[in-house]
Amino acid sequence: MRTEQPKTIYLKDYRQPDYWIAETHLTFELFEDHALVHSRLAVQRNAEQGKKLPPLVLDGQQLQLISLALDDVELSEDSYQLDADHLTLHPGSAEFELAITTRIEPQNNTALEGLYKSGGMFCTQCEAEGFRKITYYLDRPDVMSRFTTTVIADRGDYPVLLSNGNPVASGEHEAGRHWATWEDPFPKPAYLFALVAGDLVLIQDSFTTMSGRDIDLRIYVEPENREQCGHAMDSLKRSMRWDEEVYGREYDLDIFMIVAVNDFNMGAMENKGLNIFNSSCVLAHPDTATDLAFQRVESVVAHEYFHNWSGNRVTCRDWFQLSLKEGFTVFRDSQFSGDMNSATVKRIEDVTFLRANQFAEDAGPMAHPVRPDSFIEIANFYTLTVYEKGSEVVGMLHTLCGADGFRKGTDLYFERHDGQAVTCDDFVKALEDANGLDLTRFKRWYSQAGTPRLEMNGHWDANAGEFRLLCRQSCPPTPGQTDKQPLVIPLRMALLDSQGAEMSLQLADETGSRGTETVLAITEAEQLFVFTGLREEPLPSLLRGFSAPVKMTYPYSRDDRVFLAKHDPDGFNRWEAAQALAVEVMQGLVTMAQAGRPLMLDQRMVDVYRSVLNNPELDPAMVAEIIRLPSEAYMVELAEQADIDAIHKVRETLRAELAQALHDDMLAVWQRLSVPQPYTPDAASVARRSLKNTLLGYLMLSESEEIVAACVRQFIEANNMTDRQAALVALVNSPFEEQKQAALAEFARQWQDYPLVMDQWFSVQAASGQPGGLERVQALMQHPAFNLRNPNKVRAVVGAFANQNLVNFHRLDGAGYGFLADQIITLNSLNPQIAARLMTPLTRWRKYDPARQALMQEQLQRIMATDDLSADVYEVVSKSLA
Ligand code: 0A1
Ligand code: ZN
Numbered sequence: 090m091r092t093e094q095p096k097t098i099y100l101k102d103y104r105q106p107d108y109w110i111a112e113t114h115l116t117f118e119l120f121e122d123h124a125l126v127h128s129r130l131a132v133q134r135n136a137e138q139g140k141k142l143p144p145l146v147l148d149g150q151q152l153q154l155i156s157l158a159l160d161d162v163e164l165s166e167d168s169y170q171l172d173a174d175h176l177t178l179h180p181g182s183a184e185f186e187l188a189i190t191t192r193i194e195p196q197n198n199t200a201l202e203g204l205y206k207s208g209g210m211f212c213t214q215c216e217a218e219g220f221r222k223i224t225y226y227l228d229r230p231d232v233m234s235r236f237t238t239t240v241i242a243d244r245g246d247y248p249v250l251l252s253n254g255n256p257v258a259s260g261e262h263e264a265g266r267h268w269a270t271w272e273d274p275f276p277k278p279a280y281l282f283a284l285v286a287g288d289l290v291l292i293q294d295s296f297t298t299m300s301g302r303d304i305d306l307r308i309y310v311e312p313e314n315r316e317q318c319g320h321a322m323d324s325l326k327r328s329m330r331w332d333e334e335v336y337g338r339e340y341d342l343d344i345f346m347i348v349a350v351n352d353f354n355m356g357a358m359e360n361k362g363l364n365i366f367n368s369s370c371v372l373a374h375p376d377t378a379t380d381l382a383f384q385r386v387e388s389v390v391a392h393e394y395f396h397n398w399s400g401n402r403v404t405c406r407d408w409f410q411l412s413l414k415e416g417f418t419v420f421r422d423s424q425f426s427g428d429m430n431s432a433t434v435k436r437i438e439d440v441t442f443l444r445a446n447q448f449a450e451d452a453g454p455m456a457h458p459v460r461p462d463s464f465i466e467i468a469n470f471y472t473l474t475v476y477e478k479g480s481e482v483v484g485m486l487h488t489l490c491g492a493d494g495f496r497k498g499t500d501l502y503f504e505r506h507d508g509q510a511v512t513c514d515d516f517v518k519a520l521e522d523a524n525g526l527d528l529t530r531f532k533r534w535y536s537q538a539g540t541p542r543l544e545m546n547g548h549w550d551a552n553a554g555e556f557r558l559l560c561r562q563s564c565p566p567t568p569g570q571t572d573k574q575p576l577v578i579p580l581r582m583a584l585l586d587s588q589g590a591e592m593s594l595q596l597a598d599e600t601g602s603r604g605t606e607t608v609l610a611i612t613e614a615e616q617l618f619v620f621t622g623l624r625e626e627p628l629p630s631l632l633r634g635f636s637a638p639v640k641m642t643y644p645y646s647r648d649d650r651v652f653l654a655k656h657d658p659d660g661f662n663r664w665e666a667a668q669a670l671a672v673e674v675m676q677g678l679v680t681m682a683q684a685g686r687p688l689m690l691d692q693r694m695v696d697v698y699r700s701v702l703n704n705p706e707l708d709p710a711m712v713a714e715i716i717r718l719p720s721e722a723y724m725v726e727l728a729e730q731a732d733i734d735a736i737h738k739v740r741e742t743l744r745a746e747l748a749q750a751l752h753d754d755m756l757a758v759w760q761r762l763s764v765p766q767p768y769t770p771d772a773a774s775v776a777r778r779s780l781k782n783t784l785l786g787y788l789m790l791s792e793s794e795e796i797v798a799a800c801v802r803q804f805i806e807a808n809n810m811t812d813r814q815a816a817l818v819a820l821v822n823s824p825f826e827e828q829k830q831a832a833l834a835e836f837a838r839q840w841q842d843y844p845l846v847m848d849q850w851f852s853v854q855a856a857s858g859q860p861g862g863l864e865r866v867q868a869l870m871q872h873p874a875f876n877l878r879n880p881n882k883v884r885a886v887v888g889a890f891a892n893q894n895l896v897n898f899h900r901l902d903g904a905g906y907g908f909l910a911d912q913i914i915t916l917n918s919l920n921p922q923i924a925a926r927l928m929t930p931l932t933r934w935r936k937y938d939p940a941r942q943a944l945m946q947e948q949l950q951r952i953m954a955t956d957d958l959s960a961d962v963y964e965v966v967s968k969s970l971a
Contacts, residue, residue, distance in 0.1 A: 095960040099463045100409040106227055107143045108180075109133045110234040113279075115224070117204075119195075119211055119242040119286055124204060125155070126191045126224045130234075134183035142183065147176045147225035148218070151203075154225070155190040176225040191224045198222075199878055199919045202468075207352035208311070209246065210287030212365055216358060217408055217467045220279035230405045231510040233276040240286055241268040247286040249309060253277070253361040255343055273361055275341065276508060278404055283360030285309070285348045292318040296326050298340055299333045305344040308371065313842075314349065317372035320383055320770075321347065321390050328391040331425050336499060338398045347371060347390070351844060354880050354922045355471065356389050359396030366393070369845050369881055375768050375809040377846050380775045382810075387429065392422040403506045408467045412459045412535070413513045415471075416479020420487070423480060430772050433660040434710045440635045440661075443481065445723040447473035448640070451540045452726070453932050454969045456567040460513050460535040465964035468922045474538070481638040482534045486517070488579045488608055488636055489531070490524050497523040530612060531577040538567040541576055543611070543641040549626040555597070556584065556627050558618045560611045562639075568968070578611040581636035584620060584627035589656025591630075595622045606659075608636065628652065633659045647673065647693055654697045660711060667697055667715045675724060678739040683732060688742050695750045702754045709762070710776035713783040718743060721895050731936045737858060737896040748787040759784040763799075768809045775811075782815035789819045797825055804832050814849055821857050837874075847874045848885040855889035862897025863905055866890045877915065880923050887912045891930040898930060899937065903944030906931065910948035913962065914955050921959030928952075928965040946970070 112131040117124060134142060154171065157164045159180065169178040178187075198205035203222030204213050213219070221228040238252035244267040250259070254273025261267050289309040296304045306325060308318045325347070332338040342362045353367035370389040373382055399421060400414035427435040450456060450473050457470070459479045464470050487495045498520035505519055513535050521528050544561040560580070564573035583606045584592045591605035597619035609618055620627070628649055632641050645653070645666075650673070653666035674691050681688055701707060701715050718740055725731040748755065762781035766774075785803070788796045800823075804816035817836055820829045833854070840846035851874075855866050869875060869886050876882050891898050891909050898905040909931065916924035931952075934945035952958075953966050 095465050095963055097463050097465050098467075100407070100461070103407050103409070105135055105138060106229065106232055107135055107138050108145050108227065109135055110227055110232055113226075113234040113236045114238075115236065116239040117241065117284060119240065119247065122196060123192055123194050124211075126193060126204075128187075128189045128191075128224045128226070130187045130189070130226075132180070132185055132187055134180075140183075142180055144177050144179050145187075147178075148174065148221040148228040149176050149191070149225035150174055150221050151193070152222070152225065153192040155192050156188070157190075158188040160185050161188070174221075189225050193223065200921060201352055201354050201880070202922070204284065205352075207350040210289070210311075210350060211242070211247070211285065212287075212348065212350050213282065213284045213360075214354065214358060214365065215282050215360070216280040217411075217471075218280075220282055223282075226279050228279050229407065230278040230280060231407065233278050233404070233508070233510060235276050236273045236282060237270065238273075238282075238284060239268055239270045240284055241266055242286045243267075246288060249285070249287055249289045249291075251283075251285040251309070251346060251348065251363055253281070253283055253363050255362075273342075275361060275402070277361050277401065278510065281359070281361045281401055281404075283358070283363040283365055285363065285365065288312075289348070290315050292322060294322050294326065296329050296340070296345075298329070300339060302339075302343075304329075304340050304342075307344065307346045309346065309348045310368070310371070311349070314368070314372050317374045317377065318349075320373040321371045321386050324387040324390040325394060327387075327429065328394040328425060331391070331428065332395060332398070332421075335424065335428075336398070336421070336496070338395075338503070340397065341402070345394075347393075351881070352879055354920070356385075357393045359393045359400055361397075361401050364393045366390075367881065369848070372845060375770065375811075377810055377840070377843055379811040379814050379849075380770075380778060382845075383770060383775075384426070384430070388422050388426045391425045392418055395421045395425070398503060402508065403503060404510045406510045406512050408464070408470070409460055409462070410512050411467075411470060412475045412479035412482070413511065413516055415476045416459060416481075416483050417516070419476050419480035420483040423484075431708060431710055431776070433664075434708070434714060434776075436634055436661055437664050437711075437714045439477070441720075441723070443473070443477050443638060445720055445726055447477045447638075448540050449722070449726045449933060450474055450929075451478070451538060451567070452565070453935070454568060454971065455932055455965060456538045458536050458538045458570075462536075462569075466925070466960040468961055469925055469964050478638055485534070485577075485579050485637055486520055486528070486531070488581065489528075489577070489610070490520055490526065494524040495520070528577075530575075533574055533576050537564065537573055537576065538570055539564045539573065541573075541578065541637075541639045543578060543580075543632075543637070543639045545629075545631060545641060545643040547629055547643070551626065554621060554623045556620045556623055556629075558609075558620065558629065560609075560616045560618070562611060562614055568971070575612065575614045578637045578639060580609045580611055580631065581633040582607065582609060583630045583633065583659065584623070585630055585653075585657065586625055586627060589652070589658065591658060592623060592627055594620060597621045606633070630657050630659055630662050632662075632665075634661045635665075645669070647691070651693050651697055654715075655700055664711065664715050667701070668719060670694060670697060672719050672724070672727065675719065675736075675739055675743060676727070678743065679724075679728075679732060679735045682735040682739055688739065688746075690743065690746045690750070695747065698747060698751055699754055702751065702758055708776055709780035710772075713776070713780040716747075716787075717783060722892075725895065725933075725936060728936070730938060732938070733895050733899045741858075744787065745790045748790040752788075752791060755784050755787055759788060763803075765806075778809075778811050778815075782812065782819075785815060785819050786822075789823050792824070797823070797828060801828055801832070804835075810846070810849075814853070817850075818853050821853050822859060824859075841874065844874070844879075844881070848881050851875070851882065851885040852889040852893075855886045856893040858894060858896050860897075862890065862894050863900065863908060866897075867908070877912075878919060880920065883912070883916070883923055883927070887927060891927065899941060901940065903941070903947070906945050906948040910952055913952055917952075917955060917959050917962050918957060921961035924959065925961035925965050928962065928969070932965060932969045934969070 114129040116127040195204045202219040240250040250269035252271035257272045259269040290312045292308045294306045347364045349368040349371040356370045357366040373386045399417045501523045502519035541564045546559045548557040594603040650666045650670040657663045724736045807813035820832045
């Protein structure tokens with residue numbers, strides 16, 4: 090149990106800092122058992138806060154203060170105050186220089202915040218509040234300073250010494266040590282500071298910017314990974330070009346560096362000129378990485394690169410504004426990925442992810458607005474709401490302004506706020522000013538939590554030739570927000586005739602036609618749109634492209650859905666109709682299962698899938714998306730009270746039934762796609778592999794010996810990891826014990842020296858819904874390649890089990906919950922951020938039956954009673970129990 094309650098921080102309490110730090114000079118002396126950090130800070134009174142000189146309160150945690158001098162005069166111990174989080178001193182003038190030396194122990198830093206060691210390398214992670222674990226500082230994003238950094242270390246063990254900006258000098262020291270100095274000309278907040286020292290090799294390339302400047306591009310990795318950087322480098326160059334073309338943004342330093350590290354809490358970090366990446370988001374080679382991993386590398390490289398403008402040149406005033414940079418940058422990276430691959434498939438993937446995960450967050454105890462009002466630990470707010478829903482909010486702004494208007498708005502935003510730390514309001518204001526719009530009501534999306542409901546109804550008046558579309562919006566209460574106000578919901582839609590063709594759209598109260606597709610701006614709790622001049626009853630195609638992150642309902646019949654799935658000219662909505670049909674069918678089957686009735690398959694679903702499978706015009710990736718059933722997690726999210734056993738059983742049964750009913754069609758397509766081909770990474774080949782392997786999963790359910798043999802053959806003969814891993818997944822989820830064990834053993838033998846490939850091996854097993862999941866996971870944790878200190882391993886085993894293996898995690902005796910709580914309690918002291926993230930499945934306890942609720946609460950109580958609970962875990966557990 091915590092002795093003191095951690096403090097809640099409120100947005101309403103924001104005020105500017107009392108002091109600024111114009112310049113920051115850092116010198117790091119790195120040793121094996123400690124590091125010394127010398128800082129010289131040029132500090133100035135913030136004139137806007139008045140003339141009187143208040144105390145200077147610097148942030149600092151887990152630091153040993155070695156020396157402290159003000160304008161070169163060493164301060165005596167009675168002239169400053171130290172507590173666990175601050176150093177307070179009392180300046181005698183409005184401008185002065187502070188010199189501080191601290192001692193830290195990177196080698197013992199298992200939280201991976203601040204300066205730490207990953208393998209043999211020193212690296213940093215300062216966002217959000219890690220810099221205060223390096224030295225005393227005004228560690229807040231509105232304090233922007235020019236940094237100069239010198240790193241001193243042993244030359245043999247750390248030949249590469251990096252920091253932000255440009256390299257300006259280097260040299261030798263006594264006793265085999267060397268140094269390098271880096272200067273960053275762009276003022277930045279401390280969270281963008283970075284340092285790396287290690288024995289690394291580099292892959293180099295260059296990029297010529299739109300104004301003709303040559304940029305030196307470097308990716309630094311450990312020597313054994315040298316061959317796996319090509320894709321990241323290509324992605325980087327594509328991102329740089331794309332940001333010039335689509336947003337007019339040019340890179341600003343002469344050098345851009347990426348460093349891959351194995352131990353990292355998140356995906357990657359956009360430090361100025363020196364991005365530090367989880368190796369899983371850099372390394373990719375067809376032999377070792379799946380197509381999915383390739384896509385992730387492309388999007389994360391783009392994301393971090395795009396932050397150079399949306400985040401670094403224009404940064405956040407305070408951490409409540411996190412979505413200012415994250416929502417916008419996720420939106421930018423999704424646009425980029427859509428442009429590089431299939432935009433519709435990318436949108437389907439994003440929407441699938443949002444609905445299964447962010448909607449669940451929005452319905453749980455950690456629900457918060459895109460711009461939260463308060464937090465205890467900011468690390469807990471790097472959430473799906475801030476990132477993904479934040480991106481949806483920016484996407485709606487894009488829809489409302491139109492592509493050209495949006496670009497005008499972002500141009501104004503970057504020009505107006507370059508070099509500043511600003512707010513979400515400033516972003517919206519720039520869009521308003523550039524487009525002459527009033528977005529006051531729209532801004533409720535930033536302050537109101539919860540997933541809005543949009544209930545739509547249509548009425549056809551044959552005599553008048555009118556179709557009335559009635560929209561009713563509401564939003565369920567969320568913690569701390571009971572009364573919700575109407576939002577602005579952009580609804581992209583069309584009306585289809587009986588042939589599936591789009592009809593011309595004429596609103597009763599407007600003169601001009603809206604063409605055949607339009608965006609209706611829903612602004613009121615209830616609103617009616619009347620379409621006139623229609624010659625036949627239309628079928629509406631609504632919320633195309635998922636134009637707003639809402640739960641929309643319309644009283645479609647199953648036949649309507651079948652029609653839309655086959656004929657909607659909009660690809661996204663064809664997928665959506667098939668999904669909705671599958672959801673409805675599965676929900677019906679769950680009810681049957683609960684009543685102990687036999688599960689009867691709706692033939693219309695077979696019919697839709699068959700027509701999709703045999704439609705030669707469809708992109709194979711689209712076919713794969715359409716025939717993939719809604720996930721268990723999504724079915725849980727949709728349920729009032731989720732019966733996970735019934736959901737699992739229904740989904741598995743339905744898969745088997747579909748596999749049987751469509752066996753010949755599936756086999757034919759699969760055989761056509763399985764003709765051996767040289768590996769190529771292009772989008773069309775990725776799409777073919779995606780469909781081929783989705784079909785393999787279905788075909789394996791027939792348990793035919795031939796298919797199993799073909800699967801084993803694919804596993805052995807595959808010329809790429811996508812196919813090999815898909816075969817492994819199919820075997821691991823099959824009842825063929827012998828082939829399964831053989832494949833697992835062979836895979837581990839072959840890839841034991843490749844940590845990222847072993848992560849796949851772990852997660853395939855941890856996520857398998859086959860019986861005995863918990864015991865399997867416990868055994869995996871004893872494997873020599875498992876390591877609780879490596880976040881990727883924790884995610885691959887514990888995370889995959891608790892988040893993706895719902896039947897096993899939720900076993901009725903509660904052992905899955907107890908296991909997760911054990912890991913959280915251990916990780917609470919090793920790595921609080923990772924511990925807090927693992928809490929997510931337990932926060933969802935209200936979704937389950939009373940028996941499971943009690944068991945989950947029991948584990949939450951047990952975590953709550955743990956000694957020395959970190960603020961990270963405390964916040965999640967206390968809010969879950971509230
Ligand atoms: N800003 C990074 C994400 C990030 C946030 C916090 C971190 O600390 C553990 C690390 C990375 C991004 O959006 O990519
Ligand atoms: Zn980001």
